[in-house]
Amino acid sequence: MSDLIPVREHLDRVLATIRPLGIYEQSLLDACGLPTAEDVTAPIPLPAFDNSAMDGYAINYLDVVDATEDHPIHLPVVGEIGAGQNRILALSPGTAVKIMTGAPVPSGATAVVPYEWTDRGVAQVRITKAPRQGANIRRAGEDIEAGDVLISEGNVVGPRHVGLLAAVGRATIKARPKPRVVILSTGSELRDPGTPLGSDSIYDSNSxxxxxxxxxxxxxxxxxxxxxxERKVFTETLHDQLVRADLVVTSGGVSEGDYDVVKESLKSIGHVWFGRVAMQPGKPQGFGLIGDERIPIFTLPGNPVSAYVSFQVFVLPAIRKLMGCRVLERPRYTCRLTHGLSSPEGKTQFVRATYDARVATPVGGHGSHLIGDLAESNALIVIPPETTTLKPGDSVEVMLLDEEF
Structure with a gap:
């Protein structure tokens, strides 16, 4: 096994080659799901001005401090302020202004009396309960101060960040774009789902x-x-696709078969390493740069499980590096194994499994064609090269396949 490359060595070589995509201004919705490439600060405070937290009457607290059901306070209503309206800038002592939720509070007002504590008067309002001073007023900057960092460089923009950024008036932020990834499956036996299937053909699941x-x-x-x-068809197809690719992923055509055309085709258009990685499944791998723009390419095995495991271990970190993510690889967790396992010495084994409550249960067999078992799984048990036997109850490392990170 001296010609086998350790998994870590191959991944390190991949990540040393990949360069993050360029940074540019993107709309908030386009940037959602991407790491920001800048510290985004608030240009204005939130709220931007003192405003009412509910529908009611803006008053001076001292004018109503003694109001009760038995001894209500009556104040003249000198106007009304709706949200988006600011016709009344100041409140005179001994008066009230009807005010709607979100409307700016006039200067001189020190509290808002909710409708429920009044008779909802128009010319004059009857107030039966005194609010505390400052009640029901949202003060400018109590949520966000101007200059506060809203999201730090490298953190992923989520829907809640989008809402916050929009609230302070940011229409765009700096981020790297989502990588464009071209996917090709090779094999004359492959057919698209939904088309007739001959006795010598299979459906293309990999792409x-x-x-x-x-x-x-x-x-x-x-x-x-x-x-x-067909080498000519593969080369022409790949060449046509490079114009829209930040990354290329192929599956199939990288073993030692007579009809595996990927290796031969790529010799003329790039510098691609082909070899064997000490892992199961996914031993035959290829990676390099192709075309004038030196686009990274991964050539993955053709068996579905091998292709999927290879994607999780090698391609996913590359995509995340293109995006400028801080964390590149899926996190791994330690949990308890429910069933015994054996593993070949010298290879990192990735075993399909279901993970629940810090317990991992292996799913199905080792065959790299068993896509049904793969679909049932939500994790991969990672068995290191030096481990050949595991017993029920042993601690194992798992990679969760559906977890956001």
Whole structure:
């Protein structure tokens, strides 16, 4: 096994090659799901001005401090302020102003009496309960002060951040774009789902699975579909796709078969390493740079489980580096194993499993074609190269496949 490359070594080589995409101003919705490339600060406070927390009457607290049901206070109503209206700038002592939720509080007002404590008078209002001083007034800057950092560089923009940024008037922020990833499956036997299937053909699941996985982690997938085992067709298809690619992912055509065209095709358009990584599944791997723009390319194995595991271990960190994420690899957790396992010495084994309540249960067999078992799984048990046997109850490391990070 001396020609096998350790998983960590191959991943480190990949990440040393990948360069983050360029930074530019993006709209808030386009930036959602991406790490911000700047510390975003508030240009204005929130609230931007003192405003009413409810519908009621703006008053001077001292004018109503003695109001009770038995001894109500009567004040003349000198006007009305609705949200988005600011016709009354100041309140005179001994008067009240009808005010709506969100409307600016006039100077001189020190509290808002809710409708429920009044008779809702128009020319004059009867107040039967005194609020505390400052009650029901949202003060300018009590949520956010101008200059506060709203989201730090490197943190991922989520829906709640979008709402906050919009609230302070930010229309754009600096971020790297979502990577455009071209996906090709190779194999003359492959057919698109929904088309007739011959006795010698299979449906192309890999390009759909990889496209979905890319979308799930924030990339923009361009699924080209199946390409036949013809060098000329593969080379022309790949060349046509490079114009819209920040990254290329192929599956199939990288083993030692007579019809595996990927290796031969890539020799003329780039510098791609092909070799064997000490892992199961996913041993045959390829990675390099192609075309004049030196676009990164991953050539993954053709078996579905091998392709998916390879994506999680190698391609996902590369996509996240293109996006400028701080955390590149899926987090791993220690949990308890429910069933015994064996693993080949010298290889990192990735075992499909279900994970629940810090317990991992292996799913199905080791076959790299068993996509049904893969679909049932939500985790991969990671068995290191030096471990060959695990017993029920042993501690194992798992990679959760559906977790956001």
């Amino acid at each position: 759909y699975m990889l496209a979905a996985a890319i979308r799930a982690v924030g990339g923009i997938p361009y699924r080209v579909g199946a390409v036949p085992d």
